[in-house]
Amino acid sequence: MLDALVKKQVRKVILYVILIAVSIVMLYPMLWLFGASFKSNADIHSSIWFMPKSFSAEPYRHGWVTGSEYTMGHYFLNTFKMVIPTVIFTIVSSVLTAYGFARFEFPGKKVLFSLLIATMLLPVIILRIPQYVMWGWFRVLDTYTPLVLPHLFASDGVFVFLLIQFFRSIPKDLDEAAKIDGCSRINTLIRILVPVIKPGIVSIGLFSFMWSMNDFIGPLIYISSVKKYPVTIALRMSMDATGNGYDENQIIAMSVISLIPSIIVFALGQKQFVEGLTTGSLKG
Known part of the structure; x- marks a missing residue:
């Protein structure tokens, strides 16, 4: 023993x-x-x-000033102008779309759901040229519209699929009980179902926030004005901007600062995030 x-x-x-x-x-x-x-x-x-x-602390002081006419604070503000609407649009559109797939029956539902799954397997890079041409037709290049507006239409299929699993794990009896009490469909969603799937909503919000904060290719393609650059492009612009090399410690210092928003957001939603991933994996 x-x-x-x-x-x-x-x-x-x-x-x-x-x-x-x-x-x-x-x-x-x-x-x-x-x-x-x-x-x-x-x-x-x-x-x-x-x-x-x-x-x-010199790397932080000199790095914040940057070598352009704008400070790093200006580029952070640009980033949040892009990130905050992206997160809000992603959450709202993903919840509504997932609710429709999980709770309603309509013609072509299986076909549309199959297309949704197919978008998850589609490499993003092959859409760059068609999307760039399309936004050029709409005359919205060099704005944040191409980076933000698609998320208003549930363009992230993986988030919709995740929330569908959460909705399917909730008994439909709750919907029926809410209907008997006089709740409309939208009130049932907001007052009954959304609080239950809060871990899933927090999870997709965190993913959306971090992906938008770290996005480099999107702003590089659509944004051409230095005044509108986000932090990711500003950091790259600071490297060898004059052709005479660059101060690596300043780039690293600004990289550390750029990580702080993601760390704070993740720390605030860590509990819900972990619960959302485990619940989605077990009940999905």
């Missing part, structure tokens, strides 16, 4: 040691990024250790 208990404790210790080692390996790039933001350029290349020899 004692030997079995000792073996169990040894296995547990070994497991924790392995998990800690793997965690350090996984997290070290983030630690290095944060530490390198306080280093000098020479210090960055002299050692792979993340701790700087001497801390300096």
Whole structure:
């Protein structure tokens, strides 16, 4: 009995040691990024250790100013002008579309659902040229419209599919009970179903926020004015802007700042996010 208990404790210790080692390996790039933001350029290349020899806030101060006529704060504001409507449109359109597929019967439902699944398998890159031509016809290039408006029409099929699984896990008896109490379809959705699928909504909101914050190709294609650049393009523009090289510590410092909104949003919705993923995987 004692030997079995000792073996169990040894296995547990070994497991924790392995998990800690793997965690350090996984997290070290983030630690290095944060530490390198306080280093000098020479210090960055002299050692792979993340701790700087001497801390300096100069990379943050000079990096925030940038080499253009706009500060990094201006580019952050541009990013939020694009990200916030994208998240709102994604949540609203995905919820309504998923509600329709999960709760209503209509002609062509199976065909439309098959097309929805097909869009999840379609490489985004093959749509770039047709979409660019289409937005050119609408004369909305060099605006945020091509980056924001598609999300008003549930263009992210994976989010719709995820919410459909949440709706299907809710008994339709709730809908019937709400109908008897005088609730309309939209009131049933807002007051009864949305609170139940809150973990799924938070999950797609987090994904949408992080994907929009990190989007580089979209703004690069559609935005041509420096004044309208988001942070992702501004960071790239800061690299070798003059042709005489660039300060790596400043780019790293601004990269750290650009991660802060995503980290904050994820921290606020972490519980709902994990619950949404596990519930969707188990009930889907």
